[in-house]
Structures are given as structure tokens and as C-alpha cells.
Amino acid sequence: MPPLRTLLTLPVCLTLLALTSAASTTPAPPAVDTALTRLVTQGKVPAAALLAAEGSASRFAHAEAPTTTDPAAAGSSADAIRHTDATLPADAIRRTDHFRAGSITKSFVATVVLQLAAEHRLSLSDSVEAHLPGLVHGSGNDGRALTLRTLLTHTSGLADFTADTAGTVSLTPVQAVRIAIAHPPAERGRFEYSNTNYVLLGMVVEQVTGRSYAAEAERRIITPLHLTGTSFPGSRHSLPDPHGRSYTADGSDVTDLDPRVAGAAGELVTTLADLNRFYAALLRGDLLPPRQLREMLDTSTAHGLYGMGLYSEKLPCGTTVWGHNGRITGSYVRTAATLDARRVLTFRVNTDAIADPDLEPALLAAAFCPRTP
Structure with a gap:
């Protein structure tokens, strides 16, 4: 793969996979998507992912820097792309990954x-x-x-x-x-x-x-x-x-x-x-x-x-x-939940450092305070 510093100069690729119970769906709050993406673009991590749960519904999202150095390909990947696990990029974080x-x-x-x-x-x-x-x-x-x-x-x-x-x-x-x-x-x-x-x-x-x-x-x-x-x-x-x-x-x-x-x-x-x-x-x-x-x-x-x-x-x-x-070494993870346990979120990145320490509280606010800009 290209050096990490090369990846960090490229546009971020965001993937959203909604995983829900048969009886209900949970809409994806745009603020959470933006906050997750910033872990890559501003936090300089290779990839980030979150799994949010509320009641019986859950939602998975991930973001990663593209693995290509081709400017044309990188430009096209700036849009959100949907993947199955089989087609995720090599450096992506999958929902079932161990860490x-x-x-x-x-x-x-x-x-x-x-x-x-x-x-x-x-x-x-x-x-x-x-x-x-x-x-x-x-x-x-x-x-x-x-x-x-x-x-x-x-x-x-x-x-x-x-x-x-x-x-x-x-x-x-x-x-x-x-x-x-x-x-x-x-x-x-x-x-x-x-x-x-x-x-x-x-x-x-x-x-x-x-x-x-x-x-x-x-x-x-x-x-x-x-x-x-x-x-x-x-x-x-x-x-x-x-x-x-x-x-x-x-x-x-x-x-x-x-x-x-x-x-x-x-x-x-x-x-x-x-x-x-x-x-x-x-x-x-x-x-x-x-x-x-x-x-x-x-x-x-x-x-x-x-x-x-x-x-x-x-x-x-x-x-x-x-x-x-x-x-x-090589991993950072954070879990947060409301005291009544009705809402819980875990996010992780595949490195031990997030460049901007303000990004973690911003992601939590986006997840648990939907109206926060």
C-alpha cells in the first residue's frame, strides 16, 4: 500500500451500512457521518468505523483514505460509496473485524x-x-x-x-x-x-x-x-x-x-x-x-x-x-452509552493516535445530540 502520509493527502471515502432489525430502521444522522469522516481528513487516521445501537436497531459506518494514488481515481472517490464486505477496500474496517x-x-x-x-x-x-x-x-x-x-x-x-x-x-x-x-x-x-x-x-x-x-x-x-x-x-x-x-x-x-x-x-x-x-x-x-x-x-x-x-x-x-x-499500539477505541443503556456507540480507528483531540467529543456529540452542528 502507499505510505500513510500519501494516503492522508487524498480525499476520504465514506461507507455507510445500515444494519437494522426487521421491525425498525434507524436513520443515519448526517452529523455523525461528517464527524466520522473528519477522523480521517483532520485526525489523520488510515480508517475509522462506528457501530451505533438503539434498542434492537443498529447502524454501521466507516471511513477510510483511498488506497490509490491516481488523482483521477482519488477524485472520483470523494463521493460516498456503498460496499459489501467483499468489496471493501483493503484498509477499510469491517463490521466484524477483531481489534x-x-x-x-x-x-x-x-x-x-x-x-x-x-x-x-x-x-x-x-x-x-x-x-x-x-x-x-x-x-x-x-x-x-x-x-x-x-x-x-x-x-x-x-x-x-x-x-x-x-x-x-x-x-x-x-x-x-x-x-x-x-x-x-x-x-x-x-x-x-x-x-x-x-x-x-x-x-x-x-x-x-x-x-x-x-x-x-x-x-x-x-x-x-x-x-x-x-x-x-x-x-x-x-x-x-x-x-x-x-x-x-x-x-x-x-x-x-x-x-x-x-x-x-x-x-x-x-x-x-x-x-x-x-x-x-x-x-x-x-x-x-x-x-x-x-x-x-x-x-x-x-x-x-x-x-x-x-x-x-x-x-x-x-x-x-x-x-x-x-x-x-496500533489501535484506539471508545465506547459510550446513555445510563439507561438504550443508546450505545463504539467507534474505533486503526492507529493509536488521532491528530485532533477535539474530534472524539465532536463525534460523541453528533451521535448523542443529533441537533448539534
């Missing part, structure tokens, strides 16, 4: 921890030391002073191990924690996003259950919800079929990746439809009892910035959406 979801893994891990709390197998007020004795110690870090709640809400003060590894070094969980505790902690009680927190939570799940966080998430979430495209790949570098390609911001192909660069903080592989189904089920209360769901949505510990594996965003029209984002 790496990065920190969206945290929503799954937090759900498992809260289920264990509901079963009285652990308490959120338990110290880290009680479950992982002697592990968090040194450079001012003290597992006796940290609770599981502080891990879930990113208020532990623990350093983020990926600040040292840049998310490119394969590690065991213990190695990741040791990198983090070599640094003095930030102020405890202050929100400070750290992947180390969720690596520790993955270890706690295994200590409590005798099974890995991946096995517990599969048993408790993936299998009951029939998330057939979702998995924890462990050490498997390749993505399941079907899948597209993934790129760094400079255009390097990083489709094959060792998931141990992220572990319980970002290992998940999934699909657009599975993420919509998971977050809708979570917010409906299908996965957690009411008390634990309230705790998950309570952002007071993190001063309004984060709940437990979820965060909220208030849009310009006053609508608040809940969900999470995920970034890992």
Missing part, C-alpha cells in the same frame, strides 16, 4: 472485582497487602495503605509502569509492578490514571479465585453475554480472523503485537458489536447487583473524574454518557 481494545479491558476487570465483592469473597476496603503480601513496598509505596477501592478508582498514587515501557515491552504482572514501585508514589487520594492499578487487580482476582482474571472474565462475562468475538489472547501475537491492519502514527504496521505489554490493564481483543453488547448489559444491571453498579458509577472518590472501570462525559446538549476508551 485490540486497550484500556477497555479495565471495564471487564472492574466488573469481575465488583462481582467478587457482591459474593463477599473480597471487600473493596481490603488492603492490597492483604491479598498480595509484600508485593507493593519500596520507594514510599506501601500496599498496607492502599485499598482495592483506590486501585479501581486510580487514586492509589502508584506510578504507571507504561510510562517507562511506552507500552512496547512484554512483562509479567510482577515485573510491571516492580517497575512502578521503583518510583515514588503520587499523592494518595488524588486521581492519577495508572495501568499498574489494574495489573494489581488482575493479580487479586487470581489470588481470590485461583483462576486468572481472563478465565474469570470469560466465565462471568464473555460466555453469559455470548461475546463470541471477545477474548483475552494471553501471549498470542496475532489477531483472530477477520481483522484488518493496525498502524502507529508514523505508518508502521503493528498488527502483530504481544498483549503482555498491557496485561490486565489492556489485553482485550474484541469487536464493535461485542463492546456495545457488553456496555449495554453492564449499565442495564445484567452483570452487577444494584449496590455494586452504584459503586461502579460513583465518581466521588476520584473527584468526579472516574468511577470503577468507567467514566462519564457530559455532552454539550446536557446528555451524560458512560463508558471507557482504549489505546494500545
